[in-house]
Amino acid sequence: MADLEERISQLLATKFQVKQAVLSPEKALSELAFDSLALIELSLVLDNEFGVALSEEELTGELTVRDVAELVASKGAAA
Amino acid sequence: MTRSHPGAMPEVAVTGLGLVTPAGVGVSANWQRVLSGEPCARPDEELSRDGGLVRVSCRAPDPPPSEAPGRVAAWQLERFVQLAVAAAWQAVRDAGLNPEDWDGARVGVVLGNSLGGPATFEQQRDVLRDAGPTKVSPLLVTRYMPNMVAGYVAIELGVEGPSLVAATACASGATAVGVARQLLAADSCDVVLAGASESALTPTVVTGLARMGALDTSREPASRPFDAARNGFVVAEGAGVLVLERVDDARARGATVRATVRGFGSTTDAHHATSPHPEGRGAEAAVRQALADAGADPGDVGHVNAHGTGTVMNDLIEGRMLRRVFGDGPAVTSTKGVTGHALAAAGAIEAAYTVLAVQHGAVPPTANLTKQDPDIELDVVAGQARTVPLRAAVSTSLGFGGHNAALVFARA
Numbered sequence: 228m229a230d231l232e233e234r235i236s237q238l239l240a241t242k243f244q245v246k247q248a249v250l251s252p253e254k255a256l257s258e259l260a261f262d263s264l265a266l267i268e269l270s271l272v273l274d275n276e277f278g279v280a281l282s283e284e285e286l287t288g289e290l291t292v293r294d295v296a297e298l299v300a301s302k303g304a305a306a
Numbered sequence: 307m308t309r310s311h312p313g314a315m316p317e318v319a320v321t322g323l324g325l326v327t328p329a330g331v332g333v334s335a336n337w338q339r340v341l342s343g344e345p346c347a348r349p350d351e352e353l354s355r356d357g358g359l360v361r362v363s364c365r366a367p368d369p370p371p372s373e374a375p376g377r378v379a380a381w382q383l384e385r386f387v388q389l390a391v392a393a394a395w396q397a398v399r400d401a402g403l404n405p406e407d408w409d410g411a412r413v414g415v416v417l418g419n420s421l422g423g424p425a426t427f428e429q430q431r432d433v434l435r436d437a438g439p440t441k442v443s444p445l446l447v448t449r450y451m452p453n454m455v456a457g458y459v460a461i462e463l464g465v466e467g468p469s470l471v472a473a474t475a476c477a478s479g480a481t482a483v484g485v486a487r488q489l490l491a492a493d494s495c496d497v498v499l500a501g502a503s504e505s506a507l508t509p510t511v512v513t514g515l516a517r518m519g520a521l522d523t524s525r526e527p528a529s530r531p532f533d534a535a536r537n538g539f540v541v542a543e544g545a546g547v548l549v550l551e552r553v554d555d556a557r558a559r560g561a562t563v564r565a566t567v568r569g570f571g572s573t574t575d576a577h578h579a580t581s582p583h584p585e586g587r588g589a590e591a592a593v594r595q596a597l598a599d600a601g602a603d604p605g606d607v608g609h610v611n612a613h614g615t616g617t618v619m620n621d622l623i624e625g626r627m628l629r630r631v632f633g634d635g636p637a638v639t640s641t642k643g644v645t646g647h648a649l650a651a652a653g654a655i656e657a658a659y660t661v662l663a664v665q666h667g668a669v670p671p672t673a674n675l676t677k678q679d680p681d682i683e684l685d686v687v688a689g690q691a692r693t694v695p696l697r698a699a700v701s702t703s704l705g706f707g708g709h710n711a712a713l714v715f716a717r718a
Contacts, residue, residue, distance in 0.1 A: 244379045260377055267444040274441075 231304070232296040234276075239292070242272055256295070257288030277304035315599070318487045319556040319563040319718065322401025322549030323658045324393035324501075328364035328542050328645050332396060337662050340644050341691040343671040347529055347540045347646055353509055359516040359523045363507055364542035364646030369393075375405055376462030384423030384449040387458045389545035389651075390503035394459045397499060401549040402561055410466035414495040415456045416486040417471055417547075418478025418502030420650040420705075422452040425508050455503050467495040475705030476613070476647070478502050479546060479654025480713055484570030486550050496555055501547035501654035512541055518580060520617060529647070530674040531614035531640035532621050532686045539615040542646030546654035548661070553718075563718035565664040568698060569600025575708030582620060586627035588710045593631050593702060596712035602698055604632045607714070609669050609699035611660045614640025615647050624704065625682035636700075637692055638684045643673030653703035657713055660701040664715050667695045 232252050239245040245259050261269065266288060270281045273295075279302035290298065325332060328346035329339035339346070350363040369392035372380070380388060394415075398405060426449040433441050448454055456469045468489055472481040479502030486500030515521050522528065522538035529540040556563050571592035575583045582589065597604065610632065613624055621640075628638060641659050648655060663669055668691050675688040698716045705711075 242381060244381050260379065264444040264448075265382070271441060271443065 228296055228300060231300055232293055235296050235299070236292055238272060238276060243269070250292070252293040253291055255289055255291050261288055273299060279304050315491045317553035318490050318567045319551050319553040319561070320548050320565050320567060320661050320715070321551055321556050321561040321563060322397040322403070323564065323661065324396030324400060324547040325655060325658055326366050326369045326389045326393045327544035327546065327648065327655050328366050331367055331369050331392070333400065333662070340641050340659055340670040341668060343644060343673045343690070345529060345644055345673045347527070353507065353512050358509055358513060360512045360521055360541070362527045362540055363512070364540055365507065366544045372462065374462040375464065378458060378461055382445060383458055384426055386419060386423060386503045386505040387455050389505055389543070390417060390455045390459055390547070391462050393501060393503065393545040393547040394463060394499050397547040397549045398463060403497065403549065405463045408497070410464045412467055412496040413465045414467040414486065414489050414498040415459050415465045415469045416482045416489065416498055416500045417456045417459065418473070418482040418650045418654060419452040419455045419471055419504060420473050420475050420478055421504060421506035421511060423449045424506050424511050426450055428508055428510055459499060463499070465499065473650070474709035474711065475707050476649050476652055477703040477705035477709040477711040478650035479652060480657060480701060480703035480711035481572060481709070482654060483548060483550070483567065483657050483713055484572055484711060487567050487570060490550060490552055496551060498550045499547055500550050501545065502651040503545035504649045504651040505543035506649070507541060507543055515541060522616065528674050529616050529643050531612070531616045531643050531672050532625065532678055532682050533675050534677045534679045536616045536618060536621060538617050539642065540646040542648040544645065544648040544651045544655055546651060546658045548654070548658060565661045565715045565718055567713065568716040569596040569602065569714035571595030571599060571712040573710045575710065577708055580706050582623050582704060583708070584623065586623040588708060589624060589702065589704055590627045590631060592710035592712040593627070593700065596700065596714045600698065600714040600716070602714055605635060606698045607632060607636050607700050608694060608696040609663055610636045610638045611656045611663065611699065611701040612638055612640045613702045613704045614642055614672070616642060620704065621679065622681060624702065625679070625684055629683050634683060634685050636685065637669040637687050637694055639670050639672050639687045641670055643675065644670070653701070653711060656701050656703070660699050660713070660715050664696045664699050664717050668693050
């Protein structure tokens with residue numbers, strides 16, 4: 228799980244330019260400036276990267292980076 | 307120069323400039339490069355692979371990450387918007403303004419763009435075809451729309467007054483500066499960020515330009531305005547932004563006035579989609595209108611930054627038009643020899659160069675000019691920059707669709 232968290236954090240930093248200084252597993256996506264459109268974009272990136280399909284109902288701004296890692300793992304992705 | 311209609315138009319000052327062009331990032335890098343006359347055209351593998359018709363382009367360096375106070379992450383912004391945000395931020399800082407403490411409702415933004423963000427559009431068309439509709443990015447439309455250049459600059463800098471995007475093709479940047487001045491005259495706002503941006507260097511778009519016959523697709527392509535061997539333009543990208551204020555406001559806050567926007571002319575050929583009027587009728591009317599607006603005689607104008615694209619027809623028709631209006635008086639240049647042709651952004655970038663020419667009393671040379679076309683009877687500056695005190699200078703911009711715009715800048 229820690230590996231998955233790390234890979235997702237890296238995606239947030241490289242693909243979404245989230246600054247390392249504000250990035251932590253406890254941060255909610257909404258705190259990292261993800262609005263509804265950015266969340267859909269994130270779901271596309273996660274699908275490309277891990278082969279998991281997350282719905283708009285599942286991937287919400289309230290989720291923390293750690294929640295996202297758990298969600299991705301629960302869909303069968305391994306780090 | 308005396309105004310023919312005093313009181314109709316307040317003096318408008320250029321207090322800030324921002325540039326991200328193939329000639330560099332920032333005002334001093336740009337000015338040094340265009341004064342040197344060193345062309346920016348480079349081989350472009352993205353355009354030339356798969357047997358592409360176009361071998362060279364003029365790409366702009368990536369601007370440093372935005373320090374603007376806005377919060378939109380760069381990944382959401384198409385490149386033409388990123389360049390505009392960087393240029394706008396530079397211009398605002400150059401003007402000594404701080405978006406944190408200005409009254410945003412009294413600040414406007416007028417920017418030119420013509421082609422929007424075709425790179426994302428083309429990529430997402432392939433996603434739709436290959437992966438289906440649920441894989442298409444929700445940001446496709448906002449990355450593609452030309453108006454987002456003004457929308458995002460407004461978000462990033464806190465501009466809450468009038469906003470507008472001018473789409474008069476290659477005249478867009480000049481149109482934007484002229485319209486911005488009118489907003490100040492109408493007291494619609496106190497500050498306007500005026501300029502343009504373009505970044506549409508995709509193989510599809512550039513091939514389309516080549517198929518029109520507009521680009522130099524020869525074995526040794528180069529941007530050669532006014533040269534007898536010119537053979538089409540070299541396509542470029544870039545952004546230029548000018549901060550405009552009424553002169554009285556600028557002086558009251560102690561701002562440096564680089565030059566004043568003294569006159570604007572805007573006409574339309576109503577002739578053909580892409581070919582200029584054979585006698586340059588609309589272009590001539592725009593220049594004469596701008597001179598009348600400025601209360602200037604042709605003899606007051608010491609320098610013309612011409613549209614000068616390097617196509618056979620543009621340079622011949624524009625050259626003859628300038629000769630009719632000005633005789634052989636002004637020092638003429640086309641900075642497109644250095645920068646290439648940044649389409650909608652060209653008029654804004656060249657407006658900024660014309661401001662710098664007036665401010666510093668120097669005219670950049672036309673790069674790649676080795677043998678001037680004998681049918682173009684103008685004093686075209688070649689080889690080295692020329693030092694000459696300037697009271698006033700003109701920048702001309704002519705676009706597909708028959709759009710013509712001319713600006714007169716005067717020494718502050």
